[in-house]
Amino acid sequence: MTRSENLFKEALCYIPGGVNSPVRAYGSVGMTPRFIKKAEGPYVIDEDGNRYIDYIGSWGPMILGHNHPAVLDAVIKTAKDGLSFGAATELEVEMAEYICKNIPSVEMVRMVNSGTEAVMSAIRAARGYTGRNKIIKFAGCYHGHSDAMLVKAGSGVMTAGIPDSAGVPAGCTQDTLTAVYNDIDSVKAIFDEFDGQIAAVIIEAVAANMGVVLPKEGFLKELRELCTQKGAVLIFDEVITGFRLAFGGAQEYFGIQADMVTYGKIIGGGMPVGAYGGKRQIMEMVAPAGPVYQAGTLSGNPVAMAAGLTQLKLLKENPDIYSHMAALGEKLFGGIKDLLEKYERKYPVNHAASLGCVYFTEQEVDNYEKAKTSDTNAFADYFRFMLEHGIHLAPSQFEAIFLNNAHSDETVEETLHVMEEYLKSRA
Numbered sequence: 001m002t003r004s005e006n007l008f009k010e011a012l013c014y015i016p017g018g019v020n021s022p023v024r025a026y027g028s029v030g031m032t033p034r035f036i037k038k039a040e041g042p043y044v045i046d047e048d049g050n051r052y053i054d055y056i057g058s059w060g061p062m063i064l065g066h067n068h069p070a071v072l073d074a075v076i077k078t079a080k081d082g083l084s085f086g087a088a089t090e091l092e093v094e095m096a097e098y099i100c101k102n103i104p105s106v107e108m109v110r111m112v113n114s115g116t117e118a119v120m121s122a123i124r125a126a127r128g129y130t131g132r133n134k135i136i137k138f139a140g141c142y143h144g145h146s147d148a149m150l151v152k153a154g155s156g157v158m159t160a161g162i163p164d165s166a167g168v169p170a171g172c173t174q175d176t177l178t179a180v181y182n183d184i185d186s187v188k189a190i191f192d193e194f195d196g197q198i199a200a201v202i203i204e205a206v207a208a209n210m211g212v213v214l215p216k217e218g219f220l221k222e223l224r225e226l227c228t229q230k231g232a233v234l235i236f237d238e239v240i241t242g243f244r245l246a247f248g249g250a251q252e253y254f255g256i257q258a259d260m261v262t263y264g265k266i267i268g269g270g271m272p273v274g275a276y277g278g279k280r281q282i283m284e285m286v287a288p289a290g291p292v293y294q295a296g297t298l299s300g301n302p303v304a305m306a307a308g309l310t311q312l313k314l315l316k317e318n319p320d321i322y323s324h325m326a327a328l329g330e331k332l333f334g335g336i337k338d339l340l341e342k343y344e345r346k347y348p349v350n351h352a353a354s355l356g357c358v359y360f361t362e363q364e365v366d367n368y369e370k371a372k373t374s375d376t377n378a379f380a381d382y383f384r385f386m387l388e389h390g391i392h393l394a395p396s397q398f399e400a401i402f403l404n405n406a407h408s409d410e411t412v413e414e415t416l417h418v419m420e421e422y423l424k425s426r427a
């Protein structure tokens with residue numbers, strides 16, 4: 001048995017499903033999950049010494065590549081002064097100021113410890129600010145695992161085919177209404193039915209938890225106008241897209257300003273960090289400034305702030321990182337499209353900047369229902385081949401390929417070579 005197999009056997013005795021997050025269990029691809037020992041740049045190395053070109057990147061945080069020396073140094077240096085105080089620190093102020101000065105729509109921001117916590121808190125603030133209860137989300141979008149968001153969610157919920165989730169009382173989801181991604185009429189219908197009751201609309205401006213689905217031309221603009229007209233808070237969940245699609249995230253990439261934004265992943269540099277922010281009049285509802293309660297023992301942890309701030313500063317000071325990743329995105333996803341055409345596979349490839357995916361279905365995918373037509377067994381076969389040939393992809397059709405700045409023409413060419421070997425072997 002390999003070390004990964006042994007470790008998984010042991011893990012299954014002590015951790016539900018053997019993992020601390022469901023998608024890591026490789027459930028939908030029918031393999032033993034690889035236990036990763038270390039990582040460097042574009043690579044991860046598993047416990048058996050196998051090296052892979054990595055396209056998970058910890059699900060987005062490792063945008064500079066794994067173990068960037070400057071981020072690592074900042075963590076070590078800060079840790080030497082103490083790991084956590086449960087008191088205010090200068091680093092928290094620096095992080096908050098940095099985000100507010102660089103993201104035009106964010107006038108105030110609160111740090112938390114995960115994307116889930118960021119979304120849960122943003123929704124509570126929006127409800128407190130508007131005095132309304134209903135929330136609109138989109139089928140296939142994933143906004144973390146807080147009760148109210150586990151309705152037609154993407155990511156691991158979609159991967160596991162869990163209709164929603166056990167343990168979530170109807171009372172927690174009765175105010176969560178689901179619209180169809182890219183269908184503005186489905187949003188208008190909900191606003192008409194629940195006129196005056198909608199506190200917020202939350203969306204992934206590029207949906208990256210049902211595979212990758214891009215907003216149709218004009219969709220986000222219409223959503224912005226509708227929320228303004230109805231007095232509903234527009235929340236961009238930028239846990240994935242934040243500081244990835246551009247330094248200013250989806251708001252910059254699409255030129256649309258949300259009322260609130262949630263962050264995670266990249267702003268932590270690999271450490272557990274989330275944040276939510278937006279207009280001052282909304283954020284001043286949050287305790288202790290206002291009546292919306294939210295708290296966290298490790299929120300704004302200095303070591304995590306040091307990692308995140310170092311990463312954000314490197315991204316801002318080196319804008320060519322974004323053009324580099326965009327070019328690699330064109331090379332990788334364009335190359336995959338060319339190969340699929342060469343081997344007469346009519347699978348769509350969706351991508352935006354450094355995010356993308358191949359759908360194992362023969363129709364364009366612009367929403368949840370179409371994403372669900374994918375042949376997940378065919379995906380699993382592709383995943384296994386790629387992994388066995390040194391390419392570490394997300395173990396689910398309903399996740400994204402994450403490029404990072406440590407990838408290169410060489411790693412992309414190697415990936416395309418393996419992809420062609422796969423297509424050739426299944427021709």
Ligand code: KE4
Pocket residue numbers: 021022023024059113114115116117119142143144145155156204208209237238239240264265274399
């Ligand atoms: P976390 O609580 O996992 O930090 O963030 C939740 C979240 C919120 N919003 C969006 C748009 C997200 O993509 C996520 C989490 N992303 C998944 C990847 N699809 C995390 C991977 C996992 O669950 O293990």
